[in-house]
Amino acid sequence: MSPLSSTPTIDRQPPSAINEHPSGDKRFKVLDITMKRNQYRSDALIEVLHKAQEAFGYLEEDVLYYIARGLKLPLSRVYGVATFYHLFSLKPSGAHSCVVCLGTACYVKGAGELLAALEREMGLKEGETTPDGQVSLVTARCIGACGIAPAAVFDGRVAGKQTPESVLAAIKEWLPDAAS
Numbered sequence: 001m002s003p004l005s006s007t008p009t010i011d012r013q014p015p016s017a018i019n020e021h022p023s024g025d026k027r028f029k030v031l032d033i034t035m036k037r038n039q040y041r042s043d044a045l046i047e048v049l050h051k052a053q054e055a056f057g058y059l060e061e062d063v064l065y066y067i068a069r070g071l072k073l074p075l076s077r078v079y080g081v082a083t084f085y086h087l088f089s090l091k092p093s094g095a096h097s098c099v100v101c102l103g104t105a106c107y108v109k110g111a112g113e114l115l116a117a118l119e120r121e122m123g124l125k126e127g128e129t130t131p132d133g134q135v136s137l138v139t140a141r142c143i144g145a146c147g148i149a150p151a152a153v154f155d156g157r158v159a160g161k162q163t164p165e166s167v168l169a170a171i172k173e174w175l176p177d178a179a180s
């Protein structure tokens, strides 16, 4: 029997079991470090949610499950806190999401230019969704991919060494008139 399970249940597992997200997404490592630093105490929930918001740009269901499991809290409590405070945002409303990392390593490698190009070409500001509901633009502070800075995340897929042209090309693939 495999010790791994893809079912997102909230088992009471020891903290040692929470060391690598099955997706390999390094952003979960950032959460691990924060939870470990707080000795997996449930009263660290807000700090961990802050860190998750910084790392992911928003709090999607998978992340909330992960935190609930790590801190041994009911998912309902994690949802409750995440939705109560307006500084936390759940998954963006767009059909697709683009997260631009504005952490230090990415910023010095030109992340500001990526964001500026998206804002200029898409008519979007950070945190906004296109009027047709297709694309939400979000920023994060270090997504754990500094070695391939500047990095962006397209619908959960981390992409490194981005340029204004590459981020625009990735987003335009999502648009109905992509052929034009």
Ligand code: FES
Residues within 6 Å of the ligand: 101, 102, 103, 104, 105, 106, 107, 141, 142, 143, 144, 145, 146, 147, 149, 151
């Ligand atoms: S600063 Fe962007 S991945 Fe670390």
